[in-house]
Amino acid sequence: MEITAAITRGKGEPFEITTLELDDPRPEEVQVKLTATGVCHTDAIVRDQVYPTPLPAVLGHEGAGIVEAVGDNVNTINVGDRVVLGFNSCGECAQCLNGRPAYCKNFYDYNFSGVRPNKTTSLSENGNTVSSNFFGQSSFATYANVSVRSVVPVDDDAPLELLGPLGCGLMTGAGSIINALKVAAGETIAIFGTGAVGSSAIMAAAAIGATTIIAIDLVDSRLEAAKGYGATHTINSGDEDLAERIAEITGGRGVEVALDTTGVTAVTRQAADSVGINGRVGLVGAPKMGDEVSFEVGASLLKGWSFQTIIEGDAVPQDLIPKLVHLWRQGKFPIEKIVQTYPLDEINQAFDDSASGKTIKPIVTF
Incomplete structure (x- = not known):
């Protein structure tokens, strides 16, 4: 046809x-x-x-x-x-x-x-x-x-x-929070990048009860929009000292979970540096094939932090998509x-x- x-x-x-x-x-x-x-x-x-x-x-x-x-x-x-x-x-x-x-x-x-x-x-x-x-x-x-x-x-x-x-995009962001990083109610999370994947991650984090949700981007309009669907704090990393602001928001403890949705290796390093003891870091962006990122592993060895790459939000589409539709009906997504x-x-x-x-x-x- x-x-x-x-x-x-x-x-x-x-x-x-x-x-x-x-x-x-x-x-x-x-x-x-x-x-x-x-x-x-x-x-x-x-x-x-x-x-x-x-x-x-x-x-x-x-x-x-x-x-x-x-x-x-x-x-x-x-x-x-x-x-x-x-x-x-x-x-x-x-x-x-x-x-x-x-x-x-x-x-x-x-x-x-x-x-x-x-x-x-x-x-x-x-x-x-x-x-x-x-x-x-x-x-x-x-x-x-x-x-x-x-x-x-x-x-x-x-x-x-x-x-x-x-x-794809919204399932990836939401699934990264729910399935891969297993964010729990009351946790503190930083989401790097507020495009579609990052925005859906913010929505999911709010839906499951994360209490501190930090949206990080370079575009003020996106950061302002993020406040309307779950972000409790925003940081323009082009204008503000990222490490200083995260320390201020978390009382110096760092976040419990960080998700990099940008695929920019320098940002992935920032995400890793933002977590505190036993912090969890996820990467869902798409760096170029062969790209590498370096992590500090001396002093941070004492943190017991973990890093994982995430594809499609670790989701089974037939399972997660209907759940997200249900959250949408409730006004939570x-x-x-x-x-x-x-x-x-x-x-x-x-x-x-x-x-x-x-x-x-x-x-x-x-």
């Missing part, structure tokens, strides 16, 4: 709206008519080939829509289901079987390779293949054939135009405070506004 899609033709090039051919869903896929899809930093770094996916490609991995058809082997999803789309995984490796699909042994092949596991693509243009199945979906398009493991049904009255970002919608033909503007900080979380609508 013919579909309309935003195609990435070359490294760093603007997205181009074009007509492509979508094949029929395979036995383990469902065909989804997209309502909306989030714009994520990962799409930008793949467009720019920081992370390699063969081009030309249709990216997009935070889709939401309605199921139009199901493959022969699909028995958990039905035509007409309203769904949010997350990342893909094999379901067979030790990590998947242990309930940790974000660390799937085959994560790259299933999410970044541009082909299905059987090496076919679902998209073509004038008989030429186009990389598809990005994160099991490729949702910068009016329709997509989606791996069943990427599909999460939601309630019939769930606002699909709002919920797509739960499939106010996604609407950080999003701005754009029609598909303004997708390049959406990416520009995300990069400049004008929009925290762009959503493309169809």
